[in-house]
Amino acid sequence: xxxxxxxxxxxxxxxxxxxxxxxxxxxxxxxxxxxxxxxxxxxxxxxxxxxxxxxxxxxxxxxxxxxxxxxxxxxxxxxxxxxxxxxxxxxxxxxxx
Numbered sequence: 001x002x003x004x005x006x007x008x009x010x011x012x013x014x015x016x017x018x019x020x021x022x023x024x025x026x027x028x029x030x031x032x033x034x035x036x037x038x039x040x041x042x043x044x045x046x047x048x049x050x051x052x053x054x055x056x057x058x059x060x061x062x063x064x065x066x067x068x069x070x071x072x073x074x075x076x077x078x079x080x081x082x083x084x085x086x087x088x089x090x091x092x093x094x095x096x097x
Contacts, residue, residue, distance in 0.1 A: 002072050002084070006095045010045060010074045013093065014082045019049035023061055027054060033068045040071055040085045044093050050079040 002010070020039055021032065040046055048065065050058050062081040066073040071085035086093075 002074065002095075007074050009096050010084050010093075011082065014045055014047055014074065017045065017047045019047040019080065021046075021048045023048060023050045023054055023065075025051070025053040025055075027056060028061060028064045028068070033065065036065060036069045036071075036083070040069060040083060041087055042090055044087045044090070045074075045082070045084050048081045048083065050081070052079070 020043070021036060023032065026032075036046075036048070050056075050061060054061070058076050058079050058081065062073045062076045062083075065071075065081065066083060069083070069085070071083045074082040074084050076082075084093075
């Protein structure tokens with residue numbers, strides 16, 4: 001579980017990132033989750049955008065993606081999600097205590 005200080009730090013790092021994945025009208029599926037798991041292992045921090053043709057609640061999508069990929073939901077702003085998961089092999093982000 002991330003503390004408020006850690007989430008603030010991750011949000012500042014994610015500010016300049018571009019979205020890596022898009023969630024469309026198909027919603028969250030196993031294929032998308034598998035790709036997110038692979039990418040987040042390399043990146044640790046990523047943005048995901050939700051397209052306008054998806055009518056689901058962005059907070060619910062974020063919670064589902066975080067749970068299924070084993071990552072932490074850092075923030076939901078509008079239709080943009082920020083996910084974080086500490087990498088086993090490619091650790092680059094040092095979280096504040």
